[in-house]
Amino acid sequence: MPVPNCELDGSSIVLVGNFNPAIFHPSWLSEHGMVREGDADQADIQVVSPEISSFTTHWLLLQVTRDKFQASTSDPRYFEPLRDLVVSVFRLLEHTPVRQMGINRDMHFASAIEQMNLFGEILAPKLIWKEILENPLMETLVMAAKRPDSDGKIFRVTIQPSLRVVPGIYVGTNEHFELEKQQTPHKILEMLNRFWGGSLEHAKKTAEHLISKVTR
Amino acid sequence: MVVDSCRDSARREAAPLGYLRRLGVDVRNRVKLLVITHWHNDHILGASEVFDAAESATIVCSGALQNREFAELIAASAHERLGELEMPEFARILEILKARKSAARTVSVGPTWAIEGRLLYSRGDSIPATVQSLSPSDSAMTLAHREFARYLPKYKEAKLTPVAQSPNNVAVVLWVQVADTRILLGSDLEESKNPNLGWQAIIGSKVRAPVLAHLFKIPHHGSDTAHSNDVWNQMLVPSPVAMLTPFIRGHKPLPSNTDIERIKTKTSEVYSTSRPGGWKPPRRDRAVERLVEGRLRAMTGGVGHVRIRWSVGATHATDIGLFSGAGAL
Amino acid sequence: MAQQSNPYQGVNKVTTFQPSLESKVSPAGSAQQTLLRSPSLFPGWARYVVAETPPPIGDVLTSNGNFSAQSDSLIANEKRAEPAVNVYPIPNLEPPKQSFRLVQKWRGTVVEIRDAEFVAELRDQTDQSHPREISTFRLDELSEGDERLVTIGAVFYWCIGYELTESRQRKLVAEIIFRRLPGWSRSEIAAVQQKASEIEELFGIENSTRAAARS
Numbered sequence: 001m002p003v004p005n006c007e008l009d010g011s012s013i014v015l016v017g018n019f020n021p022a023i024f025h026p027s028w029l030s031e032h033g034m035v036r037e038g039d040a041d042q043a044d045i046q047v048v049s050p051e052i053s054s055f056t057t058h059w060l061l062l063q064v065t066r067d068k069f070q071a072s073t074s075d076p077r078y079f080e081p082l083r084d085l086v087v088s089v090f091r092l093l094e095h096t097p098v099r100q101m102g103i104n105r106d107m108h109f110a111s112a113i114e115q116m117n118l119f120g121e122i123l124a125p126k127l128i129w130k131e132i133l134e135n136p137l138m139e140t141l142v143m144a145a146k147r148p149d150s151d152g153k154i155f156r157v158t159i160q161p162s163l164r165v166v167p168g169i170y171v172g173t174n175e176h177f178e179l180e181k182q183q184t185p186h187k188i189l190e191m192l193n194r195f196w197g198g199s200l201e202h203a204k205k206t207a208e209h210l211i212s213k214v215t216r
Numbered sequence: 217m218v219v220d221s222c223r224d225s226a227r228r229e230a231a232p233l234g235y236l237r238r239l240g241v242d243v244r245n246r247v248k249l250l251v252i253t254h255w256h257n258d259h260i261l262g263a264s265e266v267f268d269a270a271e272s273a274t275i276v277c278s279g280a281l282q283n284r285e286f287a288e289l290i291a292a293s294a295h296e297r298l299g300e301l302e303m304p305e306f307a308r309i310l311e312i313l314k315a316r317k318s319a320a321r322t323v324s325v326g327p328t329w330a331i332e333g334r335l336l337y338s339r340g341d342s343i344p345a346t347v348q349s350l351s352p353s354d355s356a357m358t359l360a361h362r363e364f365a366r367y368l369p370k371y372k373e374a375k376l377t378p379v380a381q382s383p384n385n386v387a388v389v390l391w392v393q394v395a396d397t398r399i400l401l402g403s404d405l406e407e408s409k410n411p412n413l414g415w416q417a418i419i420g421s422k423v424r425a426p427v428l429a430h431l432f433k434i435p436h437h438g439s440d441t442a443h444s445n446d447v448w449n450q451m452l453v454p455s456p457v458a459m460l461t462p463f464i465r466g467h468k469p470l471p472s473n474t475d476i477e478r479i480k481t482k483t484s485e486v487y488s489t490s491r492p493g494g495w496k497p498p499r500r501d502r503a504v505e506r507l508v509e510g511r512l513r514a515m516t517g518g519v520g521h522v523r524i525r526w527s528v529g530a531t532h533a534t535d536i537g538l539f540s541g542a543g544a545l
Numbered sequence: 546m547a548q549q550s551n552p553y554q555g556v557n558k559v560t561t562f563q564p565s566l567e568s569k570v571s572p573a574g575s576a577q578q579t580l581l582r583s584p585s586l587f588p589g590w591a592r593y594v595v596a597e598t599p600p601p602i603g604d605v606l607t608s609n610g611n612f613s614a615q616s617d618s619l620i621a622n623e624k625r626a627e628p629a630v631n632v633y634p635i636p637n638l639e640p641p642k643q644s645f646r647l648v649q650k651w652r653g654t655v656v657e658i659r660d661a662e663f664v665a666e667l668r669d670q671t672d673q674s675h676p677r678e679i680s681t682f683r684l685d686e687l688s689e690g691d692e693r694l695v696t697i698g699a700v701f702y703w704c705i706g707y708e709l710t711e712s713r714q715r716k717l718v719a720e721i722i723f724r725r726l727p728g729w730s731r732s733e734i735a736a737v738q739q740k741a742s743e744i745e746e747l748f749g750i751e752n753s754t755r756a757a758a759r760s
Contacts, residue, residue, distance in 0.1 A: 008644055026258060033725055036690055076647040077704040077720055087729045186736075193297055225674040257677075282750055284741065289580040291740035295733065296726055313747055325711045326749040367698060367739050371726040376698030377654050408735075464679055486646050504649045504705050508680075515666065 012072035017098030230262025264308035276353030280386035333423030438471030489520035
């Protein structure tokens with residue numbers, strides 16, 4: 001069976017802390033050189049308010065609430081610009097209290113139904129389930145471990161049938177970073193710069209390792 | 217002694233480390249000196265790995281780096297990962313130094329700084345050996361500040377990656393003597409019209425011994441900007457054994473055909489770690505290759521190897537081995 | 546107590562996050578968490594509302610979206626307690642309809658600038674075992690406004706891959722994306738200088754006052 005192709009590949013960076021959503025507007029980003037003027041001009045703004053700001057450009061999804069900042073892209077050309085954007089934002093907003101960070105990657109692989117069934121059987125053998133359930137299927141599997149050489153607290157891998165690439169397999173990763181107490185973004189940005197690349201690389205390797213099992 | 221480093225990407229290791237280990241050398245205890253002749257990426261990649269393994273080694277850096285500006289450059293490059301390859305290598309070397317400092321509980325285990333005329337190593341046993349740095353000169357060290365200054369952080373200015381500029385006035389040239397055999401390692405030092413810089417400063421130096429070298433590592437990939445007739449006439453025996461490493465500078469492969477012809481008028485024995493003229497880029501997805509056809513050139517080839525063995529007391533090299541694409545020019 | 550309007554007015558207009566793009570910042574159940582997860586009407590989907598303060602203990606979110614106290618409001622002789630919350634629907638963010646499959650990426654550093662072009666050293670990000678490469682790029686290959694970013698030492702990403710448009714057209718495209726970082730701030734410069742002082746100490750370099758003049 002051929003190796004399933006990664007059809008959709010996205011990444012997001014999420015921070016938990018205390019934010020002021022009203023600041024976040026596409027023009028603010030372009031004024032500070034974080035995105036192209038053209039991108040800001042063409043942005044689709046859903047809302048910008050003291051409670052929540054939410055807009056998209058052709059490559060960026062940005063959503064900020066009082067306690068959460070989330071920047072995402074589903075275009076792998078823009079993985080590094082996404083990281084740079086988050087770094088730039090919080091270099092400027094250097095007094096923003098933050099406490100946690102999540103570095104996430106979402107990959108959707110197109111695969112045949114037979115491959116999905118094989119995959120589900122490898123990850124969650126059905127024998128004991130069939131003793132009590134009729135036609136059991138694996139819907140979600142989450143595994144967690146600490147990534148070596150990383151200050152991340154935990155690295156989680158989620159496997160599900162893909163809802164975007166059908167039929168297909170979704171592999172999502174989340175690496176969680178936490179500070180002892182809420183503080184300025186300096187330390188979190190240091191961790192982002194140091195561990196972002198490795199986290200995304202590990203996500204890809206994990207997905208490829210798992211997906212390769214369905215080519216037997 | 218290990219002078220500079222590069223990475224063997226096929227073996228995924230620092231080339232000098234792999235080589236010494238395959239020879240059965242006890243790197244931990246037998247490597248006494250690691251010399252980083254300058255900070256450019258074709259001379260430093262893998263150096264931190266070598267230093268980490270060579271626990272008994274003193275690290276030697278160019279005196280031109282012994283200043284606040286270079287310290288700021290390392291610190292600035294670590295910020296937002298601005299540095300490409302060179303600065304992260306220095307940053308790792310610093311971490312090793314720091315760890316050794318806390319283990320040794322001494323005030324400083326910092327590098328030895330190579331400057332014109334400094335004796336870096338001396339051994340007086342049955343096979344006496346010395347290593348002396350012939351550069352950088354005082355003037356070169358002053359000029360080095362200017363090169364670093366353009367990349368130092370200034371309020372509101374753009375964050376840029378340091379890029380090595382020409383000419384290279386700060387590289388460490390080494391004079392090595394083992395018994396009666398003398399070696400001139402030219403690093404990347406370039407020539408200058410200024411008598412206080414580059415090879416002119418070395419020729420005119422009062423601390424240089426008036427003896428001739430038998431073996432010559434040709435500087436700066438054989439380029440004409442590093443050529444000095446005075447060096448060939450006043451520092452080398454007639455027709456010495458010479459070697460060089462090819463490279464690409466901008467779009468210009470070094471050594472050029474003109475460079476090769478010039479070098480061959482100076483010696484009949486010159487070896488290169490790989491065939492000059494630039495290298496084809498690696499194979500990639502066919503669609504990518506169609507799109508970039510002709511645009512790309514690899515800056516280095518594989519890790520070629522020129523091995524010169526010289527018995528003590530011999531008047532010429534006893535064995536010259538050429539491996540992995542190395543050859544005579 | 547004045548009757549508050551149903552804080553969930555319009556809640557049925559709240560669209561949902563699809564689980565695959567759901568942000569995942571743990572730990573769940575944190576006392577600081579004010580993002581409330583409502584009972585899902587659709588298995589596998591989640592709805593979120595934003596509350597300024599968590600609802601009082603004992604309030605339960607009913608299936609039609611109204612808070613109600615656990616006490617039986619039909620017989621209690623007091624008005625039903627309304628939660629002190631402000632609720633804002635979180636718009637659904639759909640990824641773009643087109644997708645991009647990356648095949649090759651390089652990180653480039655500008656090393657030379659000529660009239661209408663620049664030379665860059667490239668590091669393969671797709672296969673890091675490949676040697677460094679060098680190439681020339683024309684300024685007219687850049688997106689509008691990016692020419693001003695071309696300077697010695699500037700970093701960019703050169704990406705090649707297949708773009709699948711909304712109309713399902715597949716195209717092989719190459720794009721140059723310059724790295725965008727804000728200029729040095731005073732606090733960043735101070736941090737760099739602090740780090741440089743540590744390096745000086747390790748290197749055994751005497752302190753210099755030159756740095757102060759530059760900032």
